[in-house]
Amino acid sequence: MALKDKQLADGEEIVLSIRTHWKALAEPVALGLFLLALLWAVWWFTRDQSFGSWLTIGAAVVVAAILLWFVVIPVLRWFTSRYVITNRRISHRTGILTKVGRDIPLHRVNDIAIEKNLLDRMLGCGSLVVSDATDKAGMLLHDVPRVESVHVQLQNLLYAHDDGSDDGEWPPNEPRRARGGR
Numbered sequence: 242m243a244l245k246d247k248q249l250a251d252g253e254e255i256v257l258s259i260r261t262h263w264k265a266l267a268e269p270v271a272l273g274l275f276l277l278a279l280l281w282a283v284w285w286f287t288r289d290q291s292f293g294s295w296l297t298i299g300a301a302v303v304v305a306a307i308l309l310w311f312v313v314i315p316v317l318r319w320f321t322s323r324y325v326i327t328n329r330r331i332s333h334r335t336g337i338l339t340k341v342g343r344d345i346p347l348h349r350v351n352d353i354a355i356e357k358n359l360l361d362r363m364l365g366c367g368s369l370v371v372s373d374a375t376d377k378a379g380m381l382l383h384d385v386p387r388v389e390s391v392h393v394q395l396q397n398l399l400y401a402h403d404d405g406s407d408d409g410e411w412p413p414n415e416p417r418r419a420r421g422g423r
Contacts, residue, residue: 244325244332257326257394261384262366265319273312280304324382326391328398331371333380345380349373353395355388369395 244255283300287293314337322335331350334342351374357367367388372379385391 244323244327244334249327250329253327253329255325255327256398257324257391259324259386259391261319261322261324262364262386264360264364264366265384266316269312269315273308276304276308276312324385326395326398331380331382331395333382343380345371345373347399349375350395350399352379353392353399355392357388361388 244258249255280297280300284293284297287296290296317337318335321337323333325332325334328347330344330346332342332344334340350371352370352372354370354372355367356370361367361384365388366384366386369382369385369388369392370379371382
């Protein structure tokens with residue numbers, strides 16, 4: 242579930258819309274293939290037995306339940322989860338039945354950290370930890386593909402606009418301050 246045009250403010254544009262890296266699907270897909278191979282093996286070794294069809298049906302029911310819980314649901318979560326970066330905010334939307342989202346305005350971002358383990362480095366992904374100027378915990382964007390590129394794009398967005406004040410700061414897209422007397 243990504244942001245739609247009707248969810249964007251006036252003048253807001255989507256800069257980047259991404260899913261988590263495909264590595265998030267590797268474990269569920271491998272489990273699914275293993276379970277299907279196991280089911281085939283049960284059928285193969287019991288096909289000539291009198292109880293073979295009942296054992297195969299029982300195994301198929303168990304495999305179907307495991308596939309649903311540990312394969313289908315994680316794949317659906319992957320398909321329904323998006324990280325969207327606009328010229329004004331960072332957004333995370335997710336949910337299969339219940340849609341959940343969180344936005345952090347760019348002018349509230351204090352820090353963006355990158356975390357990459359060895360596997361992430363080999364696959365070209367990583368996690369971004371976005372800290373904001375609120376009491377809530379920051380936003381963790383797991384398994385972001387091309388994480389360095391996304392980090393650079395975020396940094397460019399954060400420091401693209403002057404806030405209009407005369408204090409020499411360049412905070413990220415902070416709303417313009419009123420000019421004139423204090």
